[in-house]
Amino acid sequence: MSHHIEIGPQTRAIAKNVLLHTLDDHVVCFSRDTGTTHVLDALSGEVLQQLLRKGSPQSEQALREHLAQAMSVEPDSINDNVIAALRTLCSEHLIALRQQ
Amino acid sequence: MKAGELSRSAFLNLLKNEGIAFRTGPFIVHLRSNIPTFGDTWRDCYPSLELIAGDPISHFHVSVVEKKGIRSAFRPQASFQIAGMEPFDPYPLSHAFPMFEWGLNWCIGTMAHKYLLLHSAVIEKNGRAVIMPAQPGSGKSTLCVGMTSRGWRLLSDEFGILDTASGNMIPLPRAAPLKNASIDVIAQYAPSLRLGPHFDKTRKGTVSHLFPNAGDLARQAEPASPALVVFPRYVPNADLEIVDQPRPVALTRLVNNSFNYLIKGESGFQALSRLMMECRCVQLSYSNLDDAIEALDEMLVTT
Numbered sequence: 214m215s216h217h218i219e220i221g222p223q224t225r226a227i228a229k230n231v232l233l234h235t236l237d238d239h240v241v242c243f244s245r246d247t248g249t250t251h252v253l254d255a256l257s258g259e260v261l262q263q264l265l266r267k268g269s270p271q272s273e274q275a276l277r278e279h280l281a282q283a284m285s286v287e288p289d290s291i292n293d294n295v296i297a298a299l300r301t302l303c304s305e306h307l308i309a310l311r312q313q
Numbered sequence: 314m315k316a317g318e319l320s321r322s323a324f325l326n327l328l329k330n331e332g333i334a335f336r337t338g339p340f341i342v343h344l345r346s347n348i349p350t351f352g353d354t355w356r357d358c359y360p361s362l363e364l365i366a367g368d369p370i371s372h373f374h375v376s377v378v379e380k381k382g383i384r385s386a387f388r389p390q391a392s393f394q395i396a397g398m399e400p401f402d403p404y405p406l407s408h409a410f411p412m413f414e415w416g417l418n419w420c421i422g423t424m425a426h427k428y429l430l431l432h433s434a435v436i437e438k439n440g441r442a443v444i445m446p447a448q449p450g451s452g453k454s455t456l457c458v459g460m461t462s463r464g465w466r467l468l469s470d471e472f473g474i475l476d477t478a479s480g481n482m483i484p485l486p487r488a489a490p491l492k493n494a495s496i497d498v499i500a501q502y503a504p505s506l507r508l509g510p511h512f513d514k515t516r517k518g519t520v521s522h523l524f525p526n527a528g529d530l531a532r533q534a535e536p537a538s539p540a541l542v543v544f545p546r547y548v549p550n551a552d553l554e555i556v557d558q559p560r561p562v563a564l565t566r567l568v569n570n571s572f573n574y575l576i577k578g579e580s581g582f583q584a585l586s587r588l589m590m591e592c593r594c595v596q597l598s599y600s601n602l603d604d605a606i607e608a609l610d611e612m613l614v615t616t
Contacts, residue, residue, distance in 0.1 A: 232579065234586040239561040241584035248575060250568055250582055252561040 317360025334365040337487030343371040351409035361527040383563040422572045430572040431473030435471030437466045442537035446570045455495040459602045462503035477584040481536035486529040488522035496521045542594040554598040563594035
C-alpha cells in the first residue's frame, strides 16, 4: 500500500517543503528547498514522517522512544549509528533537532 | 503534401530555399539544407511525413549546411545550426544525416522542458507502453527495433517523453540508429524493415537508421499509458531472466536516467512517483530476441 502524506497547515513551515511517497516499504522524498530526491529505508522514513507530523525541533530522546515503540524494542537498543544517520537526514532537510 | 509526393528536384529546391516544416511527435521543426545527399536521405526516410504549408510557428529552426572555408576544400564538412547558432563541431559532409538526427535529439533534450524526458526507448502495444531506459551495451535499440517487426509500435528510440499532466508517454517516431554489429543482427532478423544507408566511421562507429514506418508516423499524435519499465541486459548465450526491480530502485534509476529531472523539480518527482505506481519494473536479461519479445508480450498481458 502506498500513500501520500499531505503536508497540512498544522506542520511547521519547513515540512511544507518536503514531499513524501511510500513505495514498497520505502519512503521517497523530494525537498523543494534543495531539489534533491532521496530514497529512505523504512526506519529513516519513519523518522522523517514523525518529525513532519510533530514538527521540529524535537529531542533525540523523544525520537529514540518513538522509534523504539514503532519497532517494538527497548529505547536503549536504538544505537548511535541510527542517531548519527538521523542527524544527517535532518541536516539535509533543514529540520532542527534539540539535543538533550 | 507528403514529402515523398514531391519530385526530387522540387523537394531539394524547397529544402534549400524556403525550407520545410514538419511535425515530429509533439514538435514542429523547420528545416533548411543545401546538401543534396542529406535531402535525399531525409526524403527516403520520411516520405510519408506531411509537410506543413505556410510559415508555421516552429519549436526548432534547424539548418544543415555545407560549411565553407579553407578546410572544407580538403575535407568537406556539414554544420548543424539551431536558430543561427552552431552548438557543436561540424561533421564530415557525408555524415550530415546522422548529424541532423543527433542534433535534433540535442535540441529536444536541452529545450523541451514541458515534458519529463527520460533517456529511453518506448514501445507500445494495445495502447500500453513499455519504457526501456538506455544503458550502454544493453541492446535496447536492437531489441526495440526487433519488436517493431513483431507488431509493436515504436514511440521513440531515444526519448521517453512523459507528459507530467496526463501521465502518458508521448510518441516521437524518428529514425532509430543501429550501430555496428546490431545492423546485421536486425537485417537478418527482420529483413522487411527499412534500413537506411550505412555511415562508416562516425563518432559511434558504423551507423544505419531504421526508417520509421508510415503507420507509426500516422499515429504520432496518439499517446500510450505506461505499463512496464524494463531495464534490458543483453548477455551472450545467457538464459532469459526476469527479475522484478523494487520500485524505489527503479525510481532512482529513472531519476539518474532523465535528461531534465532536476529542471522539472517537483513536477518531475510527482510524475515519476505516479509512474512507479502504474508500472511493473523489471530487469530483463536475454540473449535471444524472440525469447525476449515473447516475454515482453506475456508481461504486458499479465501486468
